[in-house]
């Protein structure tokens with residue numbers, strides 16, 4: 033995916049190159065990712081694992097029970113029914129490989145990206161290339177094997193176009209060339225530096241007005257002396273004073289379900305398909321221990337799959353990041369930093385969430401049980417991130433196509449970008465912003481959701497092409 037390159041381009045434009053902190057692909061964080069199952073940490077095979085290590089692990093660890101037979105029998109599984117337009121990630125993996133892989137491994141991985149339930153998340157929207165590979169080869173294993181020996185692999189046609197553009201305008205700075213080869217990167221002051229710098233840069237422009245703590249009450253199309261406009265009714269949180277602003281174009285980056293709710297207050301086309309994208313709440317607990325040698329293993333961190341016995345995870349944690357390993361260079365105070373993430377889809381039906389003290393106790397109990405950490409942290413910070421990760425449920429692509437057709441009635445005056453549509457990661461959001469602006473400037477798009485219309489288009493390329 034070329035989305036990371038767009039982010040690097042933005043980093044360069046904002047003059048943030050010297051603030052970038054890179055985690056090299058050879059670092060312990062890039063090489064070691066763990067899943068806790070059923071009562072201990074299991075290192076996932078990946079870069080840095082020898083073939084022998086991988087074989088021994090697959091043969092001896094309960095987490096991999098049923099995965100070899102599942103992979104071998106996958107090639108003989110019936111092809112996907114023609115009328116199956118989408119299914120959950122859990123159902124997709126269970127249909128192809130059996131439920132052990134889905135519940136023990138895949139559910140953990142999706143706790144670490146979406147904090148979501150694999151039996152609700154859409155396979156077609158979230159794993160589009162596996163979805164396409166299965167269809168083309170009638171088997172995922174056959175398709176991946178073909179790809180591994182230099183055969184054809186799918187690439188979204190829109191990505192292919194972008195790669196061509198990026199090849200003609202390569203990212204020049206040496207520093208960013210190194211970042212391209214790193215496993216993860218952040219900034220010395222954390223990822224928030226990017227947003228802060230972007231805000232400061234925009235604020236320098238005369239034609240930019242940033243309104244904070246202001247709700248959007250209504251959005252509507254209006255006729256003015258200067259022609260048709262799109263009007264936003266903004267309400268200041270402090271004094272509830274309202275002001276109407278007329279624009280030629282609006283790009284909404286708020287959650288899709290919020291936009292649908294605002295749109296429903298005006299007699300304009302309903303954007304109800306956007307209201308179906310829910311979002312999960314995650315409690316983030318950062319802990320700092322004075323002891324620099326508190327962790328029994330080193331790496332990026334570990335994830336907790338849905339199948340972990342309840343007594344091993346009564347807190348309903350999703351995973352733990354070993355920040356001291358994952359973000360080297362962020363601060364030089366000796367000690368160990370870890371982040372425990374709790375909740376996500378496990379808390380979907382909760383009316384109230386644990387408070388800060390409860391969150392801190394839950395995180396400490398988890399670290400004691402899983403890692404044998406008995407020491408008291410020197411500092412602890414708990415934050416509840418409400419509705420922070422949108423969940424692309426089954427049928428997401430069809431709903432986005434429907435939403436795009438509805439947005440068309442705004443004749444390009446209302447477009448969308450942000451994490452509710454084409455990916456929840458930072459890179460995905462920056463790419464979505466770039467695409468929506470490009471569509472506006474060169475007239476190739478009108479909604480920000482064009483890629484969903486008529487189904488995602490794929491090109492099949494080989495490494496040699």
Ligand SMILES: C=Cc1c2[nH]c(c1C)Cc1[nH]c(c(CCC(=O)O)c1C)Cc1[nH]c(c(C)c1CCC(=O)O)Cc1[nH]c(c(C)c1C=C)C2
Pocket residue numbers: 065066141143144145146147314332333334335350351352353354373421456457458459
């Ligand atoms: C334990 C919970 C979580 C961890 N990270 C997140 C949660 C909910 C959130 C998250 N992680 C990723 C993304 C998308 C991309 C981005 O902008 O960073 C989000 C929103 C990336 C990611 N994290 C893991 C994987 C496999 C990925 C996908 C791509 C990649 O490899 O970078 C794994 C992972 N996440 C967490 C841990 C502890 C972990 C693995 C051990 C924390």
